[in-house]
Amino acid sequence: MKSYNIIALITISLLFSCKPQIQIVESPPKIIEKIVEVEPEKKNPKNLILMIGDGMGLTQISAGMYSNENYTELERCPIVGLQKTHASDNLVTDSAASATAFACGAKSYNGAIGVDQDTMPVKSILHYAEQQDLPTGLVVSSTIVHATPAAFYSHNKYRKNYEEIAADLIDADVDFLVGGGKKFFDRRKMDDRNLLAELSEKQYSVSHFAEKDIEAINPSSDKNFLFLTADQDPIPVSGGRDYLLPASQKAINYLDSKSNDGFFLMIEGSQIDWGGHANLASYVVSEFLEYNEIIGHVLDFAEKDGNTLVVITADHETGGLAINPGSSMDSLTTQFTTDKHTATMVPVFAYGPGAEEFSGIYENTEIFEKMKKVFIDARVQD
Numbered sequence: 001m002k003s004y005n006i007i008a009l010i011t012i013s014l015l016f017s018c019k020p021q022i023q024i025v026e027s028p029p030k031i032i033e034k035i036v037e038v039e040p041e042k043k044n045p046k047n048l049i050l051m052i053g054d055g056m057g058l059t060q061i062s063a064g065m066y067s068n069e070n071y072t073e074l075e076r077c078p079i080v081g082l083q084k085t086h087a088s089d090n091l092v093t094d095s096a097a098s099a100t101a102f103a104c105g106a107k108s109y110n111g112a113i114g115v116d117q118d119t120m121p122v123k124s125i126l127h128y129a130e131q132q133d134l135p136t137g138l139v140v141s142s143t144i145v146h147a148t149p150a151a152f153y154s155h156n157k158y159r160k161n162y163e164e165i166a167a168d169l170i171d172a173d174v175d176f177l178v179g180g181g182k183k184f185f186d187r188r189k190m191d192d193r194n195l196l197a198e199l200s201e202k203q204y205s206v207s208h209f210a211e212k213d214i215e216a217i218n219p220s221s222d223k224n225f226l227f228l229t230a231d232q233d234p235i236p237v238s239g240g241r242d243y244l245l246p247a248s249q250k251a252i253n254y255l256d257s258k259s260n261d262g263f264f265l266m267i268e269g270s271q272i273d274w275g276g277h278a279n280l281a282s283y284v285v286s287e288f289l290e291y292n293e294i295i296g297h298v299l300d301f302a303e304k305d306g307n308t309l310v311v312i313t314a315d316h317e318t319g320g321l322a323i324n325p326g327s328s329m330d331s332l333t334t335q336f337t338t339d340k341h342t343a344t345m346v347p348v349f350a351y352g353p354g355a356e357e358f359s360g361i362y363e364n365t366e367i368f369e370k371m372k373k374v375f376i377d378a379r380v381q382d
């Protein structure tokens, strides 16, 4: 009995002295066969709205922004870039060479309208859109034959051949046109053609400032639309010009209702530049503030639509404008270095599908390349 008891005791004590061992079971490593990185889906825009503030450099924007309680609608654009504006024959560009660069992708000489350095015609983004059967529009606060709009529909070796440029509209088939310059259509020096009558025959609904106010017109998408806002240059905002915003809104509604596949529209704030040439900061600011409001409406449309690329830039800076020491938000002390253009880079703002293409620093010709890539080429491949 005794020995049995001892063995039992030893067995029990041994059992209790053994601490339970924790077993770690390692599962076999998983073999990752393939890493699949999902790239965010890139969408191409259905509509393209290009906005050009003529002479709208960073200081023009800053002056307008400070005068507007430190806010500009441009802040809504997530993408910002810079473009180099020089012409092929001059470091300081004019509006013709720069418009030919961003409309057609060709670095050309000052004065060139839709032609390259050798005066050969080059196709604009508007021409490419027309080729895709997309409706197009141009809305400006200068004459409709002025350099910036002209580079989209005309080919001319010299920007001031206004009557020749106006005649190019007969075959250009731009759907929606608003700007000044009636005299180049119906009281011509180079010939006695009446382009307004010719355009009426070409399925245009033609009207002008002397007949009615553009606000009273509801353009029908059955016909193309031309409204001339002045006999020569339209007046400044400070003198009572108020058509640019309603014309821009009508253009968007008209073009949007005319096509399910998209549209191209260019809206120019032409007279920010004229304020620079006049060395009048108040002129620059009032023109910028009007344009800023239009930018806001365009971005509202793009936001709601979700399928519109908006690109907002300038053709060059005008006046070498500076905001000097002694300035406050309500009172800017400004100074111009010239009454001409300057060679400084100008900002590019982009919003909507394809906007990411516009970040970085690049030549003005690349604006055309980038627009063509996302708005035209992507469509052709689809």
Ligand SMILES: [Zn+2]
Residues within 6 Å of the ligand: 055, 095, 273, 274, 277, 318, 341
């Ligand atoms: Zn200018």
